[in-house]
Amino acid sequence: MDKIEVRNIYKIFGPHPQRWLSAAREGMSKEELLERSGHTLGLRDISLSIAAGGIHVIMGLSGSGKSTLIRHFNRLIDPSAGQILVDGVDVMGLKPRELETFRQQKMSMVFQRFGLLPHRTVLDNAAYGLAVQGMRRAERNQRAMHWLEQVGLSGFEAQYPHQLSGGMQQRVGLARALATDAEILLMDEAFSALDPLIRHEMQDQLLALQARLNKTIVFITHDLDEALRLGNRIAILKDGELIQDGTPEDILLSPANDYIESFLQDVNRGKVLNASHAVGERPLTLTMRTYPAHALERLAARGYDYAAVLDGKRLAGVLMRDDAQRAVNEGARDISRFLTDMASVPASEGLDQVLARLLRTPAPLAVTDDQGEFLGVLSRSKVVELVTTRPNGENGADASGAAPIPAEAASTHAQGQAESRTGQAA
Amino acid sequence: MFPELISARDLQRPIDAFVNGLVMEYSDVLRALTQPLLDLLIWADNLLRQSPWWAIILVVMGVAWVASRKLRFSVAMGALLGALGAIGLWEASMQTLSLMLVAVAFSVLLGIPVGIAMASFRWVRSAMLPVLDVMQTMPSFVYLIPVVMLFNLGKLAALFATVIYAVPPVIRLTDLGIRLVDPEVLEASRAFGASRTRQLFGVQLPLALPNIMAGINQTTMMALAMVVIASMIGVRGLGYEVLQGINRLQVGRGLLAGLGIVVLAIIFDRITQKFGQRQQMRGA
Numbered sequence: 038m039d040k041i042e043v044r045n046i047y048k049i050f051g052p053h054p055q056r057w058l059s060a061a062r063e064g065m066s067k068e069e070l071l072e073r074s075g076h077t078l079g080l081r082d083i084s085l086s087i088a089a090g091g092i093h094v095i096m097g098l099s100g101s102g103k104s105t106l107i108r109h110f111n112r113l114i115d116p117s118a119g120q121i122l123v124d125g126v127d128v129m130g131l132k133p134r135e136l137e138t139f140r141q142q143k144m145s146m147v148f149q150r151f152g153l154l155p156h157r158t159v160l161d162n163a164a165y166g167l168a169v170q171g172m173r174r175a176e177r178n179q180r181a182m183h184w185l186e187q188v189g190l191s192g193f194e195a196q197y198p199h200q201l202s203g204g205m206q207q208r209v210g211l212a213r214a215l216a217t218d219a220e221i222l223l224m225d226e227a228f229s230a231l232d233p234l235i236r237h238e239m240q241d242q243l244l245a246l247q248a249r250l251n252k253t254i255v256f257i258t259h260d261l262d263e264a265l266r267l268g269n270r271i272a273i274l275k276d277g278e279l280i281q282d283g284t285p286e287d288i289l290l291s292p293a294n295d296y297i298e299s300f301l302q303d304v305n306r307g308k309v310l311n312a313s314h315a316v317g318e319r320p321l322t323l324t325m326r327t328y329p330a331h332a333l334e335r336l337a338a339r340g341y342d343y344a345a346v347l348d349g350k351r352l353a354g355v356l357m358r359d360d361a362q363r364a365v366n367e368g369a370r371d372i373s374r375f376l377t378d379m380a381s382v383p384a385s386e387g388l389d390q391v392l393a394r395l396l397r398t399p400a401p402l403a404v405t406d407d408q409g410e411f412l413g414v415l416s417r418s419k420v421v422e423l424v425t426t427r428p429n430g431e432n433g434a435d436a437s438g439a440a441p442i443p444a445e446a447a448s449t450h451a452q453g454q455a456e457s458r459t460g461q462a463a
Numbered sequence: 464m465f466p467e468l469i470s471a472r473d474l475q476r477p478i479d480a481f482v483n484g485l486v487m488e489y490s491d492v493l494r495a496l497t498q499p500l501l502d503l504l505i506w507a508d509n510l511l512r513q514s515p516w517w518a519i520i521l522v523v524m525g526v527a528w529v530a531s532r533k534l535r536f537s538v539a540m541g542a543l544l545g546a547l548g549a550i551g552l553w554e555a556s557m558q559t560l561s562l563m564l565v566a567v568a569f570s571v572l573l574g575i576p577v578g579i580a581m582a583s584f585r586w587v588r589s590a591m592l593p594v595l596d597v598m599q600t601m602p603s604f605v606y607l608i609p610v611v612m613l614f615n616l617g618k619l620a621a622l623f624a625t626v627i628y629a630v631p632p633v634i635r636l637t638d639l640g641i642r643l644v645d646p647e648v649l650e651a652s653r654a655f656g657a658s659r660t661r662q663l664f665g666v667q668l669p670l671a672l673p674n675i676m677a678g679i680n681q682t683t684m685m686a687l688a689m690v691v692i693a694s695m696i697g698v699r700g701l702g703y704e705v706l707q708g709i710n711r712l713q714v715g716r717g718l719l720a721g722l723g724i725v726v727l728a729i730i731f732d733r734i735t736q737k738f739g740q741r742q743q744m745r746g747a
Binding site for chain 1: 661
């Protein structure tokens, strides 16, 4: 079920937002609205569903309304129109006291410039959310200590925030947010104020924590690399409008318009995409117990020169056509003795690394997941296509503005042909 | 010559009549109502004048120590106060000090809530700003006259005049301090579900404290400046000594008493500043 759902949110800043709402609904541009009424259009008709247990990144440049949007989720800002549902509850219907309880229990938030209380110790800051809930001091200190430990800050609890570096201060902010045990974590440009090295470290830490905690995280950023690194889904805002919402691959492989494409220009695609994106259509798999004659027949039928052979779910090796022929000639009971070893790469390996491997050897490469289970065979053409071509470049006709499916289909088709060519080369 | 559109006399007369009426009708009621205040002033005066001098010096040193945690500083403050006694101004200093302490206490009790209200509600702010301007620029004699008419010569009238004159800085700086609180810290507090009261006492006031302390410091200084004027409505103390010096052309007497006021000012200023600095150090 969707954890957070916003429907048709409008936000107009100014003294009389309601008066200009209909104009905004009818599509008056941000500039025109500002000129004619002095009101600023913050958000226009945003509808977004945020699924439980994932990291949903909301990306946009400054002024795109992303920070405004995230503040609607816990009603730090009230919308001019629209509906906000959290766990199916309409947040707009909450009375002031209920809203306080809702903020205490459902959501916690991490801020760009940390938002720590300068006159309280690190421990008191980490325990702040619990103190607001009314928890007794001994218990909340114990919990806060636990979370400070989790973010790697034990030993600093008696310090004051200004004695800590930026990265450490943000860890306190993170510990404070995690300590309340809220299911939803709102992170407003949480790592943007940190230097690149620390930022990377914090991203790793967040991913590691998320792997254990499985929170619903809404992460705001203006940095596409960060968005692609963290997000299970990415929503892109521009001038208060939602331009595209999809998986990182959707964004990367089929950007909705030129604006997003211009964003993607500087992305190192080899780093963002990994081997799992370049797995070919699963051509033909055999098992260890396959009869040689049967194997040969299936290879011949598909016109392939090799086939992956599985032992259970694991990859046992590859059966070349010549070897299959040999097995038939020798009258073997199965193909298990005629396999050649097949190199494999983990699914999470970046395409830049994969490409380097492909260049070193002409042999086929298998892709396996974390547990070593076979996912498929790497498609050379797909790797090359993903790393080099812009989706709207030479393949423009297939992908521009279209849903991801046709693009995928087009590339699998191309890959089918390429695969057999590779086979012949081997 | 500017044409006389409205006769000044016509404007003045109703005001005079109003004040006179007020004095006739309500001065008894007002005096009865303010009797506890007068009692407080007399009690404070007696307390300071009847306590042994060394006890007062020890208390001031103690407060200085709490404010600064520095031994040298608190000894210096004690020595300054001792010097006042040494040049024969002890009695007068204690009278001034008692009036000032009560006036500052009232100013703070009044000023901080008003400052909070100004920071919280725009309309309070727009209503209060001109009032504060009037309080700060209106010559104090102007309101001294009706105050004396209502409360008679003496401590009570001096207290009112001093509070009116001294309260604006603490109001202004409380308002400013609260509005200068980092909006993100306040937002964080809201995001975690803090109630309005909790935001005020847990975030806004603590973070505004350095500014509020600066306001209290200014208020104290202005209260001290008022003591000379208060002496003209019959309050004894350092100001009275200055006034006597002027009246009798005794330059030495006036100068010494004037220096006494300066010394008191320095003691107050330094101690309140140290309080503010320590807050700032923790909050930096």
